[in-house]
Amino acid sequence: MLIDFSEKNLPQVEKEMLEYIEKNTLSNSLKESMSYSVTAGGKRLRPLIVLAVADAFQQKLTTPFYQVAASLEMVHTYSLIHDDLPAMDNDDLRRGKPTNHKIYGEALAILAGDGLLTLAFQLLSEVNLASTEKLLLLQLLTKASGTSGMVSGQVGDTEAEGKVVSLAELQQIHSEKTGALLTYAFMAGGILAQQTPEVLDILQRLGEHIGLAFQIRDDLLDVIGTTEDLGKNVHQDQKLAKSTYPNLLGLNGAKEALKNELKTAEKVIQTLASEPNFNGSVLNEIVALLKLEEV
Amino acid sequence: MLIDFSEKNLPQVEKEMLEYIEKNTLSNSLKESMSYSVTAGGKRLRPLIVLAVADAFQQKLTTPFYQVAASLEMVHTYSLIHDDLPAMDNDDLRRGKPTNHKIYGEALAILAGDGLLTLAFQLLSEVNLASTEKLLLLQLLTKASGTSGMVSGQVGDTEAEGKVVSLAELQQIHSEKTGALLTYAFMAGGILAQQTPEVLDILQRLGEHIGLAFQIRDDLLDVIGTTEDLGKNVHQDQKLAKSTYPNLLGLNGAKEALKNELKTAEKVIQTLASEPNFNGSVLNEIVALLKLEEV
Numbered sequence: 274m275l276i277d278f279s280e281k282n283l284p285q286v287e288k289e290m291l292e293y294i295e296k297n298t299l300s301n302s303l304k305e306s307m308s309y310s311v312t313a314g315g316k317r318l319r320p321l322i323v324l325a326v327a328d329a330f331q332q333k334l335t336t337p338f339y340q341v342a343a344s345l346e347m348v349h350t351y352s353l354i355h356d357d358l359p360a361m362d363n364d365d366l367r368r369g370k371p372t373n374h375k376i377y378g379e380a381l382a383i384l385a386g387d388g389l390l391t392l393a394f395q396l397l398s399e400v401n402l403a404s405t406e407k408l409l410l411l412q413l414l415t416k417a418s419g420t421s422g423m424v425s426g427q428v429g430d431t432e433a434e435g436k437v438v439s440l441a442e443l444q445q446i447h448s449e450k451t452g453a454l455l456t457y458a459f460m461a462g463g464i465l466a467q468q469t470p471e472v473l474d475i476l477q478r479l480g481e482h483i484g485l486a487f488q489i490r491d492d493l494l495d496v497i498g499t500t501e502d503l504g505k506n507v508h509q510d511q512k513l514a515k516s517t518y519p520n521l522l523g524l525n526g527a528k529e530a531l532k533n534e535l536k537t538a539e540k541v542i543q544t545l546a547s548e549p550n551f552n553g554s555v556l557n558e559i560v561a562l563l564k565l566e567e568v
Numbered sequence: 569m570l571i572d573f574s575e576k577n578l579p580q581v582e583k584e585m586l587e588y589i590e591k592n593t594l595s596n597s598l599k600e601s602m603s604y605s606v607t608a609g610g611k612r613l614r615p616l617i618v619l620a621v622a623d624a625f626q627q628k629l630t631t632p633f634y635q636v637a638a639s640l641e642m643v644h645t646y647s648l649i650h651d652d653l654p655a656m657d658n659d660d661l662r663r664g665k666p667t668n669h670k671i672y673g674e675a676l677a678i679l680a681g682d683g684l685l686t687l688a689f690q691l692l693s694e695v696n697l698a699s700t701e702k703l704l705l706l707q708l709l710t711k712a713s714g715t716s717g718m719v720s721g722q723v724g725d726t727e728a729e730g731k732v733v734s735l736a737e738l739q740q741i742h743s744e745k746t747g748a749l750l751t752y753a754f755m756a757g758g759i760l761a762q763q764t765p766e767v768l769d770i771l772q773r774l775g776e777h778i779g780l781a782f783q784i785r786d787d788l789l790d791v792i793g794t795t796e797d798l799g800k801n802v803h804q805d806q807k808l809a810k811s812t813y814p815n816l817l818g819l820n821g822a823k824e825a826l827k828n829e830l831k832t833a834e835k836v837i838q839t840l841a842s843e844p845n846f847n848g849s850v851l852n853e854i855v856a857l858l859k860l861e862e863v
Contacts, residue, residue, distance in 0.1 A: 298715040299744060300723040307715070355682060360674035379655035380726050383678065384719055387650060390682065391714030394689045398706040404699035411693040411706065419686030420593040420602070424679055428595040431675050449594060 275558035286320045289343035293396050306377040306385040310350050313368045319458045320346045326462025331550040340400045347393035348418045354386040369504030417453040426450025438516045452484030479541045486534035486563050492517035570853035581615045584638035588691050601672040601680040605645050608663045614753045615641045621757025626845040635695045642688035643713045649681040664799030712748040721745025733811045747779030774836045781829035781858050787812035
């Protein structure tokens with residue numbers, strides 16, 4: 274069961290993040306600011322995927338697995354801190370709490386982001402895995418989070434504000450902004466489970482569909498969700514005049530597109546069923562988590 | 569001669585940076601903003617040190633050497649872009665040109681910094697070196713540039729504004745803020761030249777003295793230099809009420825401290841003379857470059 278799996282494993286990920294920050298940060302205020310955002314909760318979807326994929330291939334989850342998951346969540350957390358800055362999305366609420374710069378000021382928020390990003394790669398470079406696995410993870414994570422992934426998507430997102438973009442452009446922005454890191458999560462789990470390049474390709478495809486579903490759902494929730502349920506301000510896309518899936522496809526069209534992506538994701542998981550020792554049940558539950566009725 | 573060495577080798581470093589940005593960045597405006605700061609000149613002291621140390625041990629400088637030097641300069645450039653932001657030092661002039669955010673706006677400047685930092689680690693993870701060397705460089709660079717190095721020093725520097733700090737505190741801030749990355753430059757050169765841990769220790773010591781000298785000199789120039797000569801605004805420390813070496817030691821005391829650090833650095837270079845195939849002449853010229861009369 275996903276809920277048992279999460280309750281058992283996600284606290285380990287948070288523990289690895291906090292311990293690594295504690296051990297490797299000289300400035301106390303920097304430590305406090307980074308720890309604040311790292312413990313602010315959230316769904317922990319990315320580390321959950323890393324661990325669930327490894328678990329699906331019957332891996333025993335040991336410290337290096339949690340550390341790889343922790344380094345990914347640190348990258349995700351840095352991106353949220355920077356995205357929320359006044360010069361970017363100017364958000365004051367995140368996961369039901371004031372955003373980092375509302376508490377610590379802009380300078381420390383920028384540096385907390387820089388610090389978490391650098392610490393993520395430091396942790397990954399030190400983790401107790403074979404050199405080739407470690408370097409492959411570093412190559413994929415820097416690519417997914419950097420200028421051919423998340424950072425580029427964030428630029429595209431900013432530039433699209435107030436403009437009408439096509440569905441193809443919107444998908445490109447989101448595949449960079451959120452899809453790349455989610456896809457990395459699936460592949461990292463497969464690499465930790467020492468899977469073949471063929472299986473890694475399938476996991477990559479799974480990640481791409483989940484990434485797209487995630488973004489369509491996020492856009493839908495901004496329209497139909499509440500601040501109370503989501504822990505962040507809603508109707509932000511409208512405020513910033515952003516193009517979204519509900520804009521381009523209509524509310525029902527966007528709901529349909531979400532369903533299609535999730536259905537495809539389930540099919541991709543089925544193709545893995547023939548792999549030795551594969552059990553897709555927790556992965557199927559993660560897909561189900563993204564269905565709209567689950568909000 | 570240092571001047572010949574620089575003219576021959578530094579263009580290769582810039583070429584590696586620009587090519588890597590070009591090849592690995594999806595967003596055009598992001599590419600432009602990063603390339604702007606990367607080509608804005610500067611002394612290129614850090615990549616120069618990497619290459620000069622490797623050259624002092626008679627290494628033939630090939631593409632991986634230039635790429636390691638380029639990844640370090642990308643980290644340095646990111647730190648300048650973020651330091652200049654309105655929420656940080658709020659500088660509008662850098663190397664005689666408008667700072668990144670003055671041209672591209674704050675959002676793109678933040679993302680250009682994030683992008684360069686991530687690309688630096690991406691480049692280092694992909695460089696054509698043995699896995700163990702590559703991982704050691706990644707471990708040292710993330711540490712030197714992150715929360716036990718540069719990022720932490722930047723926090724300390726911000727917090728020291730308007731306060732009187734002791735000489736010991738000032739040295740701690742600067743050993744993190746500028747010393748760590750300069751020290752990495754010396755060690756990276758030694759690692760590329762496959763030197764023993766003993767030699768790497770000596771190079772580390774050399775880096776620490778050079779780092780301290782560099783900062784004392786920087787503080788002195790802010791008092792006695794001109795904007796025209798330096799390409800950046802002077803008297804900024806006074807404006808931000810920062811503690812500096814001239815504040816704490818007086819102008820002559822700071823000049824004396826600078827001389828002492830450089831004299832020690834020269835002695836450390838002499839201890840390397842007994843190593844096989846070592847030629848310290850370009851390194852001595854780098855030390856001489858930091859003497860005040862050279863400004």
